[in-house]
Amino acid sequence: MRKNLEYTLVSPSWAEKLAQFFNALVVNKDDLYFHPHPLNGEMAKKIATHEGDDLYFLQIKDNEIAGYAMLRGWDEGYSIPSLGIVIHPNFRNQGLSIEFMEFLHNQARAKGATKVRLKVYSNNAWARHLYENSGYSFTNEENGQIIGYYEL
Numbered sequence: 001m002r003k004n005l006e007y008t009l010v011s012p013s014w015a016e017k018l019a020q021f022f023n024a025l026v027v028n029k030d031d032l033y034f035h036p037h038p039l040n041g042e043m044a045k046k047i048a049t050h051e052g053d054d055l056y057f058l059q060i061k062d063n064e065i066a067g068y069a070m071l072r073g074w075d076e077g078y079s080i081p082s083l084g085i086v087i088h089p090n091f092r093n094q095g096l097s098i099e100f101m102e103f104l105h106n107q108a109r110a111k112g113a114t115k116v117r118l119k120v121y122s123n124n125a126w127a128r129h130l131y132e133n134s135g136y137s138f139t140n141e142e143n144g145q146i147i148g149y150y151e152l
Ligand SMILES: CC(C)(COP(=O)(O)OP(=O)(O)OC[C@H]1O[C@@H](n2cnc3c(N)ncnc32)[C@H](O)[C@@H]1OP(=O)(O)O)[C@@H](O)C(=O)NCCC(=O)NCCS
Pocket: 030, 033, 034, 085, 086, 087, 088, 091, 092, 093, 094, 095, 096, 097, 098, 099, 119, 120, 121, 124, 125, 126, 127, 129, 130, 133
């Protein structure tokens, strides 16, 4: 099935829509599970103008932000980037995250990474299912979150 998805780095022209996207997550209480940084307009602006090695991406469907994800850690000097992903509540359960994960893995590989890591709350069944399907193996637990690794 063709999903008409596009991918782009977050750029200043997306700042306003990204702020609205963050707000929709907060309204939906997704910040309980997804809190890589504050989910507000100020942060949206910061990300849209970010300069550095860390990568912040949008998954676009019909000119709307369907998903947001990041590969970060490089700015702090780590060689294994940490992946974070979230799909807008209105776009969930359509298989978008699986496709986004593939895109993110390709981007990490292109930047020379050999592994990607992520953290997920052990009670976040939906996300765990996604990561297990995407080939992650989980190791240790840190403050209620399990750490998963994917070999690129
Ligand atoms: C986790 C998340 C990214 C999944 O995105 P999504 O696009 O809705 O997921 P998909 O449609 O690609 O489905 C992924 C799998 O989850 C399954 N799924 C769908 N709804 C589900 C539900 N309510 N509970 C459990 N699994 C469900 C799908 O069937 C699919 O499995 P399959 O490949 O075996 O068919 C999305 O739910 C989300 O953004 N959650 C909030 C933020 C979050 O938790 N991020 C991860 C932090 S680590």
